[in-house]
Amino acid sequence: MATLIAPEHADHFADAEALHKACQGWGTDEKGIIEVIGHRNSAQRKLIKETYEQQYSEKLGHRFEKELSGDFERAVYRWMLEPYEREAVLANVALKKSDYQVIIELSCTPSAEELLAFKRAYQARYLHSLEEDVASHFTGDLRKLLLLLVSVYRYESEATNATLAEAEAEILHKCIKDKEYHHDEIIRILTTRSKAQLVATFYRFRDAYGTPIAKSIVGDKDQDYVSALHTAIRCIKSPQKYLERVLSDAMHKRGTDEDAITRVIVTRAEKDLAKIKELFYKRNSETLEHAVAKETRGDYEKFLLTIMGAEHH
């Protein structure tokens, strides 16, 4: 499901040396950098960073900061972080921009254990909790929803309870029919039930009331809150479909959203980007590589395509 192509064994001494060479002299050898880090998995990259620091008494990250720039630099910076640390950085950047969509993506696409590891990394890096930052960056019902989405330690089983799905689909339908999108019960159900149970509830909703739940929630003066509900529902239903949509929107809307492209590709290249690529092709009749090649340029493009596994473009 990953797209990254990395050798089983890599020589981190040779890699650190190659990166050191690529960063020396007048121009930076961006291709040389991509050739190494674009073909190393997260454990290998960690070793390279450690080795580089030992050998050359400087942090590889600092060196890259000096040598690289723009979208390429940002993508490489994120790529070189360990996965949970990267999510912590992405969340922190999102909070500064009050980008609740990214907060929902980061809290609803991972498993309970992954979310926990990400929250631990956040605490280690920023010396307070993700929860307190989310709570103090947002207000009102949006805060209620976001705070519980990042806080609750969901049950992970695939088991579902049909009676409960029926009962809660009915509660959700009643709230939605009356346009009470802010009802506590909607927030309670979405934030506390296991994802498998929620998916069962969403199916039940569609079967009983004819429309998928996300499509039933339309129009409200509090557009951010409604949009957050949609995002949460879609992330819970299918993280991969949601992320495919993030990529499509980032590329097909006016003005390419490089941050979103980088975020999804960098966080998923070692995970399930192959599946996301498949979904992208199905919906757009265009390969993701092709779309990325059209919308990005230079070393940034080369780097993204490399970790996407597109060797010969």
Next chain:
Amino acid sequence: MATLIAPEHADHFADAEALHKACQGWGTDEKGIIEVIGHRNSAQRKLIKETYEQQYSEKLGHRFEKELSGDFERAVYRWMLEPYEREAVLANVALKKSDYQVIIELSCTPSAEELLAFKRAYQARYLHSLEEDVASHFTGDLRKLLLLLVSVYRYESEATNATLAEAEAEILHKCIKDKEYHHDEIIRILTTRSKAQLVATFYRFRDAYGTPIAKSIVGDKDQDYVSALHTAIRCIKSPQKYLERVLSDAMHKRGTDEDAITRVIVTRAEKDLAKIKELFYKRNSETLEHAVAKETRGDYEKFLLTIMGAEHH
């Protein structure tokens, strides 16, 4: 800080055999049971249970259920559970009685890691999350408060930020002065900030406004919610003082509350009951052992006194 007196090494084969003997024949030898399990720590008790089941093809817990009764049985049952599993059982019992005080005690007295372990044990035992059970047992603002208290993975550092304490003491004071106890900001601050930070905020509140925060929150039509606020504040401020008060109330109010006595003594005997005993003596000029001996009887009394470390009563 613990009161339990247990040998460093215990022979779990001999212990299992002694318990088997104590449960055989016409009468049960309760003293024999107390002699063993009242002097074994949680790891030793776990081994005894495993050994007993292997040797006698029945669960020790089931055997105790048959042989023992009343408060003694309940205390032994709780004692024989592993700590986090015990908390899961206590939470489940509390939920059935809508006893929000116990839910707050179980979520606010442990560290973030302990709370997490307890939530994992809850999921393993009941096949859903503590969060969803709390959310579906309560409503309104009481639910909002309780759900976040059990959900948030608090930051654990002892470091505090004086500027933040000042700012948030002011926010709390403004809400409390206006009798807006249900204000989102009170819930946000109490549920998301680290405990050390909250204690700093409480001190700042008292210094700036002359009254401790808990004492400032008085009277409201929603008595349960206000009472929950008090409990949360006291558990965060000092778990041991809070638990001392639970014991005092359980013994000195009309009608002894055996469940509360059992809960605090059993959960704390291997932890910090010595400190709680000290606090009890300071406030009541009576030893906790003496009070327990007055309020309880028979094997139940003997068992409690044994794990409290009162050998010669």
